[in-house]
Amino acid sequence: MPEKLVTAHVDVFRHDPAGGGAPRYQRFTLELPPHTPVLTALLRIRAEQDPSLTLRYSCRSAICGSCAMQINSKSRLACQTPIGPEIAEHGRIVIEPMRNQAGVRDLVVDQTPFWEAYDRMRPHLITDPLRPMPEGRETSMTPAQVEQFRETPRCISCAACYSACPAVEADAAFPGPMALAKLYRFVVDPRDQARQDRLLRIQTEGLWLCLRCHLCTEACPKDVRPSERIRDLKEMAIAAQGGTERGSRHAIGFKQNIRERGQLNEMKLVLQTDGILGSIGQAGQGFKIWRKKPEISKRPRRIEGIEEVEEIYKELDPKPKGDR
Ligand code: SF4
Ligand code: SF4
Ligand code: FES
Known part of the structure; x- marks a missing residue:
């Protein structure tokens, strides 16, 4: 029996800043099975109706983190969001680029601020060059220590949380939920020798700008729970330095x-x-x-x-x- 199809009205944000012209929404209509991911619908549009539609994607399996966008006003992965429930709830699918990042073209944004914030967290193990690990000594961790990372290793750097975050929108100094979740991962790593320095620095680099709204946790497709790790960072920062910061x-x-x-x-x-x-x-x-x-x-x-x-x-x- 042929699969039942639904009519999808897809309103896609279009803008080419380099080519001039005002931003607009362009409607595309197509018939698809309800389980079709939004990304597949967009690729069908590009293949069959408008080859100029510009978007970013790669794995199509919720692994690479490339296809995050606003789908009916929520930050989601396009490859993980089926069209059926969106049409059932909203009657149409409105596709927009991620928020809090400047548009490059159509659904592609400039992720430079997102990655710069990530780099500022020094997301790598820091060891003391004057006290290197003795040759041949293992730097293994116990299962209990690995458990301290919580869900942070699941992060695929999709920036859905960054797009959803009102603190990022309000203050460019705020590193964003993903960067802080990464920072947490290294703060609790027993092999890292910069724990105290990390906790002191982050207090003046935006930690307290988080509003505790939990929108990042709601948006995260991998259940990384950044807002909960930011809460932990705040507790650890107070334990490390007391109430010295505003x-x-x-x-x-x-x-x-x-x-x-x-x-x-x-x-x-x-x-x-x-x-x-x-x-x-x-x-x-x-x-x-x-x-x-x-x-x-x-x-x-x-x-x-x-x-x-x-x-x-x-x-x-x-x-x-x-x-x-
Ligand atoms: S809880 Fe903090 S980091 Fe998460 S979205 Fe809200 S303001 Fe941003
Ligand atoms: S924390 Fe979640 S939403 Fe944010 S970048 Fe990582 S996977 Fe994406
Ligand atoms: S295309 Fe890789 S996460 Fe969607």
């Missing part, structure tokens, strides 16, 4: 605040984060907020059931993950 002071203050009263004391948090002098610099902004929300100047009461909050803290306060 971001770490904010995190420590936030945690103390909730522990004491079960709700945030916003005035106190500003003081804990920025100190007296820094807070004076924010007085104008604070006054504007106070006019709209005067209750922020009152000391919040301890909430009912604060003992339960204390129990949660006791439960969730283990040794920082990956601590060695």
